[in-house]
Structure formats: C-alpha cells, structure tokens
Amino acid sequence: MTERVKKVVLAYSGGLDTSIILKWLQDTYQCEVVTFSADLGQGDELEEARAKAKQHGVREIFVDDLKEEFVRDFVFPMYRANALYEGVYHLGTSIARPLIAKRQIEIANLTRADAVSHGATGKGNDQVRFELGYYALKPEIRVIAPWREWDLTSRDKLVAYAEAHGISVPRDKKGDAPYSMDRNLLHLSFEGKILEDPWREPDEEMYLLTVSPEKAPDKATYVELEFVKGDLVAIDGESMSPANLLTRLNQLGGINGVGRLDLVENRYVGMKSRGVYETPGGTILGIAHRAMESLTLDREVAHLKDELAPRYAALIYNGYWFSPERQMIQTMIDASQVMVNGVVRLKLYKGNVTVVGRKSKVSLFDPAIATFDEDKGAYHQGDANGFIKLNALRMRIAANLRKHS
16 A cells, blocks of 8 residues: 555445455555445344444444435435436436435544545446546545555355455345345345346345235225426325325235336446346336426427437436536526426326326417317417428428439
C-alpha cells in the first residue's frame, strides 16, 4: 500500500462477501473499519449484520433506514421516465446504488474516514455504480475495492478464508451456497448457480416475493392507483407514504404472480450475464404510469419521452445517476409530469397486469371528437384529404421519379 489508510467506511450487508471484506480490511490495511448497512426494505437481515459487525470489533456501526428516501427520491423519479433497461429490466439493483453511495460518503464525512469500500466484484456493474457515485460526491475520496486487490478469486477460496477466520458461511435449504441475491423494496434479484446456464429453467423454490402464476388466485384482483404529477399517491383511495405504497403494490403483485423476469442482459463492463428478477410492485407501477400518461400527455411529448427513456435507463444501469446529463433529462421528464394526474384501474390475474380503466380531470381524450357516432361538427373528416396529400407529397414525388427513370 502506498498510502496509509486510517479509517474506511464499508458498505456492509453482513453476507459472506462483505463479512470477509471486513476482516480482510482490518488485517490488510490495519485500519479502523466503519460499517454501513442501508435498510432499503430487505428485512430482518440488517440486525444480523449489526451483530456480526460487533463480533468483529467494529465500534462505529450505521444501520440506516433509507426506505422512504429510496422510493421518493430514486424509484419514483425513475418511474416518471418509464425507464426500463433493454426494454424489460426495472433497474432494481441499479437505482439503489447511488443512494447507498450518497449515504456512505455522508458517513465518511461524519466519521472523518479517509476511504470507502464496497463488496462489488471486478466483473460486475456495481463497482462502477458505487465508485462513480463516490467520485461525483467527493472527488478526493480513496476507494478500496477488495475484489480487485486480493487473491480470493473463487467461491472456494472465499469459503476457506471464512472458515479459517470464524466467519459463518450461509447455506440454502439443500446445504449449498445460496444464490447471489440483492433485495430492496423495488425488487429481488438472483444470479449464479444453475442460472449461469441460460438454458436452465429457474427452480420454483428460488422465488421469494411472488407465487407462480399457475398457483395465483383464480379470481382477478382489481386495484385503483392515483397519480399526482406522475407520482403514485394513493391505492384504492388510501393515501400512503412512498415506501408504504410500494410495499402494498408488492403484496398485491406477489399474491397474483406478477413481476417475474428471466433476463440475459448486457453488463456495462462488456459481458453478458443472466439474472432472474422479482419486481411485483414496480411492474404494476410502470404499467399504471404509462396508462395515466396515455390520457394526459401531449402526443409529441409522450413520443419524445419514449426516445429519452432508453438513454435514461442506460445512465442508471451504468452508474451515472449523479451525472449532469441524467439530471438534465430528469428536469425534462419532471416538467412533462405536471399534468399526469388521475386514476388508473388495473386487473391483476395470474401474472398479468391489464389496464381496464383510466380517468383524469385534465384528460386530453375528448369523446366528442373520438366518437364513432355523430360528432356534431367537432371534427371535419373532409379536412383529412389535404392532410394526407401533403404528408404523401415526398413519396408521390419519389414514385413519379421511379416511374420515369
């Protein structure tokens, strides 16, 4: 090591990798380690992380409840943009990383730490997402990425190191090492094991948030979602906080088998990887939001948003949440949402989400114009003659040239 590290803030989940990293940092850098665990809705595992950190002599332990901030300031802005990476992925892991990085830097400032560390591997996207966040918020921060430094290059070596240092190794129900998982209020992801063969179907017992569509109720569930300025504010007329709204959607989606995705995606570092995702609430939210926009957005604004959405999604996936271009696009997106107000009615049935109704006081849908019945002069159909001929002019000119060539 070229520079002495006195104190490092570790993004700590309490799982195998970060538990090993905690010990490795203490031994390799001979420094004080501050652990930070972000509560983004992953459940009881955080108290286990606190206990494990204490066992390893950590004096400063941060377990912060960030659920409301996560949904309000990260998830909701993303859904205003209808952002789906490669057209399908709801970015559940990606959107959590900038918030974790932000709070980690805040803790580094609070504890006067001179470095931060994470458990992302040198093959994955998360190393980029974390570190772009760190540098955007504190350019001079020292970053320690153990997976790019140590010689623990396989799962077997990690297990051996853990056993040698008294670190418990988690196992699944069959006694094997578990899937690599990331969980928060938006999603649950799975990687590794049989999923490394893209031909293999995932084990049904793997899923934790959703029932299989085949076992979902035989009776449909109807739900009404209310939006104000593009954000969900109430479900079935009941106003709730952002985190509670998403929690409720997760429950509704989970019991109806909504939100499973099996995806081979393109990582930012250049390789393809296969992941399986459960995003019950986000799937419902995304479909409802687009339905609300269909009623309230101007055509050209809606189409421009659709052009921006893939770029916006790629920025989040690749770790550029704090970039000026993401912030610029967000400003445009948010300006488009001023009139996205109203209620969408959905039917949830055996893995499907179907829009069955939408209404808004600022709807751009005019039944007097759209009707197949007598429109009483609201729209003069004969006006379409000139409209069509003008739009066909360039094609008519080209056709005449071909005919005489």
